[in-house]
Amino acid sequence: MRALRIGLVVTAVVAAGCGLAPSTRPEVDSAPTGSSDDVVTKSLQDVERFWKATYPDVAGGQAFTTIQGGFHPYTERTPPPDCGGQPFEYQPNAFYCPDGDFIAWDAQQLIPQLQDNFGPLLVGVVMAHEYGHAVQARLGDTDQPTVVLEQQADCFAGAWLADVQAGRSTAFKKPDAGQVDNTVAGILMLRDQPGTPALAEGAHGNAFDRVRALQEGVEQGARKCAGYREGNLQVTEVPFSSREEAATGGDLPYDQAIELLAKDAQDYWARTFGSLPGGGEWQQLQVQGFAAGSPPDCQDPDESAEGAALYCPSGDFVAFDNSDLGPRLYQRIGDFAVGMLLGDLFARAAQDRRGASTSDRNGQLTVDCLAGSWTNDLLTRDDQENQGVRLSPGDLDEAVSALLAFGRAGDDKGLSAFDRIAAYRKGVLEGLGVCV
């Protein structure tokens, strides 16, 4: 199957970004200056530089042929070049056209909005993704399901991003952790709507899978991406199972979500804590809510979410802001965003109770992996033993969004949410055994 147009469709671009952090605007001084079209062109030239250097390595030594049809901004009134004879219909989009071997983007809305809301580096990543489709066309690997091609393009974009992070880009200076998190936040806005079947025409993959593909590209490079095939790519996207679930978006009411999730986390740790080094019998963990800004007394709080949630080792309880943070996570992201917060607190308690650190970098990443191991359990257990909590499409995305909202870069551990998502995903995909 060869799609005529392979593009990113933006389902929603919100003015304030998607996180809970007060500002999603990055520093812009480390990026190309000027109009967003300049940013796009400089990004594409840099991506081209990357592929000239990298392509022979993934194509058995063959030299790279750059895009022949050019780079084309378009607006409602100035359409892009004809692509395979399809009538032009204005959409906020960016796409590669295999027919004319060109890349086009909406210079009127999409790109300026992405740049304003998430920073220029996201524009670079979007263009690296589109250029990735041109690379697929050159490799001759396009006869795969759309979701595989989309994730491969994300992975190729990650391979380019690694070059930027290494300081080799001609378009961007080395980004800091916060800029990378802003970029990941932007990618979440470009995800498929929850409930899109993975093999649907135009499926890009959910945010969880897309961030994984991007991270694999960053960590393992373009050769890893080039090996993506239907048979070896783990895709977590699943359709909604019932009409009711589709109507509610798969979300439980807030209070019910908290209650069920806390009970489930309790049961999970009661079953598994004994298997961890330093673990043993799990004592019932007390979960408290508190009003914003008034955490309960604790001599030695192990804080999460910038103090809006905590485990108290001396009192052996967890507590979270149940008047602002909890409801905001729930309303802005979804019920499993609250699950991510509880998962983090239970994992923090487990790590503390077994005498391991949560305060250094590795300790924090272990907490994230342990939280992911509970998600893994929710995903893999039999329905019979399931006590009313079942993950719905979009829950994994909600977890990723929640980590971006309350686990962003900026704390003293120097970890980005991007790093934390990778640790969480490891627990989700591989389970408790890989975390410690």
Ligand SMILES: [Zn+2]
């Ligand atoms: Zn694409």
